Amino acid sequence: MAKPYVFITMQIPKEIVALLEDVAHVGMWEADTPCPRDKLLEEAAKADALFTMVVDRIDQEVLKRGQNLKIVANMAVGYDNIDVETAKHLGIMVSNTPDVLTEATADLTFALLMATARRVVEASQAVYEGRWQSWSPMFMAGQDVYGKTLGIVGMGRIGEAVARRARGFDMDILYHNRKPKTEAEEKLGATYCSFEDLLQKADFIVALTPLTDQTRHLFGRREFELMKKTAIFINVSRGPVVDEEALYHALKEKQIWAAGLDVFHQEPVPTDHPLLTLPNVVPLPHIGSASISARMAMARLAAENIVLALTGKKPKTLISE
Numbered sequence: 001m002a003k004p005y006v007f008i009t010m011q012i013p014k015e016i017v018a019l020l021e022d023v024a025h026v027g028m029w030e031a032d033t034p035c036p037r038d039k040l041l042e043e044a045a046k047a048d049a050l051f052t053m054v055v056d057r058i059d060q061e062v063l064k065r066g067q068n069l070k071i072v073a074n075m076a077v078g079y080d081n082i083d084v085e086t087a088k089h090l091g092i093m094v095s096n097t098p099d100v101l102t103e104a105t106a107d108l109t110f111a112l113l114m115a116t117a118r119r120v121v122e123a124s125q126a127v128y129e130g131r132w133q134s135w136s137p138m139f140m141a142g143q144d145v146y147g148k149t150l151g152i153v154g155m156g157r158i159g160e161a162v163a164r165r166a167r168g169f170d171m172d173i174l175y176h177n178r179k180p181k182t183e184a185e186e187k188l189g190a191t192y193c194s195f196e197d198l199l200q201k202a203d204f205i206v207a208l209t210p211l212t213d214q215t216r217h218l219f220g221r222r223e224f225e226l227m228k229k230t231a232i233f234i235n236v237s238r239g240p241v242v243d244e245e246a247l248y249h250a251l252k253e254k255q256i257w258a259a260g261l262d263v264f265h266q267e268p269v270p271t272d273h274p275l276l277t278l279p280n281v282v283p284l285p286h287i288g289s290a291s292i293s294a295r296m297a298m299a300r301l302a303a304e305n306i307v308l309a310l311t312g313k314k315p316k317t318l319i320s321e
């Protein structure tokens with residue numbers, strides 16, 4: 001029987017490609033930039049499996065091209081880039097890479113939270129630009145992290161890992177989900193509260209909710225108005241959960257104190273984006289899970305899911321089948 005064909009939409013390490021080569025012919029977009037749309041469509045038409053990234057839009061058009069497509073394996077925990085409903089309808093499996101990136105993403109969330117609170121990037125820039133003229137009482141003074149109240153919106157695996165870190169900083173932990181999670185409350189000492197209460201009480205509001213129709217623009221003008229003037233907003237989920245214009249306004253008018261953003265509506269965020277003109281914004285280029293070991297584990301898991309699907313077995317981390 002002819003070997004199946006797998007297309008990988010961005011360059012990944014050779015050792016992961018080798019795993020796939022054991023069972024399939026492998027094609028790859030050999031660059032660190034997204035596979036052009038026409039190439040993706042052309043490859044989808046030939047592929048038995050697609051190894052995809054968050055930057056690939058796997059919509060109806062792509063899925064319908066995939067006459068032989070058995071699985072779309074996304075190298076990410078999030079899968080808002082994939083039309084899962086259509087895939088299901090067409091009998092195409094979709095998998096993601098949960099768990100293996102949880103701790104790395106929680107580390108980055110906490111790093112961003114601390115960098116934003118203590119103005120780490122702004123202070124470092126001051127050193128480079130010769131604006132460090134002397135130690136002085138209030139120079140680059142920021143907000144405390146220790147003992148403050150953390151509000152987690154979206155208490156999934158990553159939320160829980162962030163909460164564990166927060167306990168080490170003696171923080172009070174509030175969270176909001178669609179439903180309370182009693183295990184998390186017992187394990188982490190976290191308290192469930194309404195979205196509005198969380199916005200009003202938390203010193204740090206961390207967005208970790210997946211992007212869905214319900215969470216699009218979850219944080220808008222009204223939500224920023226409810227926050228404390230000293231509040232710090234951290235987004236490590238997806239850009240569109242925030243109305244960026246409302247966030248800009250809240251930061252500019254000092255309705256809230258600062259924001260740490262790992263994700264944006266448009267990625268890469270244009271360098272002339274208004275949010276990038278504000279000193280109280282710490283922007284990062286969507287690196288939540290970007291530790292070497294987490295990224296390798298994500299790539300390996302995506303590849304394993306493909307190998308399992310192509311050898312008639314059940315992939316480990318299916319979103320839909």
Ligand code: DGY
Nearest residue numbers: 054075076077078289
């Ligand atoms: C994810 O996994 O969803 C991240 O956003 C990409 O690492």
